[in-house]
Amino acid sequence: MSLRIHSWLKFPPLVALVLLLMMMTVTTASAFTLEEFYFDSPAQEEAFRDLISKLRCLVCQNESLEGSQAELAQDLREEVYGMMRDGQSREEILAFLTDRYGDFVLYDPPLKPSTYVLWFGPFVLIGIAAFFMVRSLIHSRADQPTTLSAAEQQRLQHLLDAQAHADHEDKPV
């Protein structure tokens, strides 16, 4: 351990550079998206961050509004921020966006007839699979013959007889 510390101390400029790079990447990553927004309280900022992280950017579809650098995402962040500052509720803001861009902007699709397959499909599939599994288990158990066939009966008797015979012979007198 002491050796390791020693070897680290041998290159303080390198360590400093690494730390500097780490600090730079961390600060720029968060400064990108929220630099122009000011909040009254940490709770308001938290609510804003939470809301935009649940909205999808339409241009870069695998990015949320929180993370996307697309121009449209910036516009929509500003729109959401403005609506929030105007005191609009989370529901009002979500309705505003889905009215214009569709449910597609929501990462969490709403439960309605057109999304029933999405929400219930997996459970239906699991149900079907479970039905067939249980059925095959019951069948495989039922397939086990509970009584022996005539031939098997005869063979068993033969073996028992042989064993009895052997036992008899081996018994010490």
Add this chain to the structure above:
Amino acid sequence: MTEASKKTSPPWRFLVPLFLFGALAGLLLYGLGQDPREVPSPLIGKAAPEFELPDLLDPSRTLSKADLLGQVSLVNVWASWCSACRAEHGMLMEISRRSDVQLLGLNWKDGQAEARQVIRMSGNPYRMIGFDPDNNAGIDWGVYGAPETFVVDRQGIIRYKQIGPIDPQVWQQTLAPMIAKLQSEPSSLPTQPER
């Protein structure tokens, strides 16, 4: 399992996994054919949003929803930075010559000088062009890229949204027949869904 029970299972049972695989492959193949960039607009069948924008070429004039009423219109979203729009421009010029549909432009998130330059260089197919550098009307129209083109009927109801450029095929197979049908509809008949 005994020999006897194996014989009772129908021979097609072996095809079940193959069938399931085929169904899954078919589903995935269908998914491959879909374009995830084409997000259906929730505005179809609804009234066009209210908007008021200065005209790009003559800021003293304004383009508003009132300009949509009374005739079938194409509202084309474009920008000078959009290369697909440049490719589409020639088609729009042709539409403006050939068709009597009202062609309105929505210049989206663009600079005034750059946008005017495009019109100066390649011609103006539009009756009017709304200038929307700050995406004010764009958000209300649910615009998420350029080019996009909305078909709006006489009552100001959005009937269709073309995402991506209008090429000759889109024009002949989709837009031209739709415009002809909408133009033949009597303007007073409330044939649209409510709202």
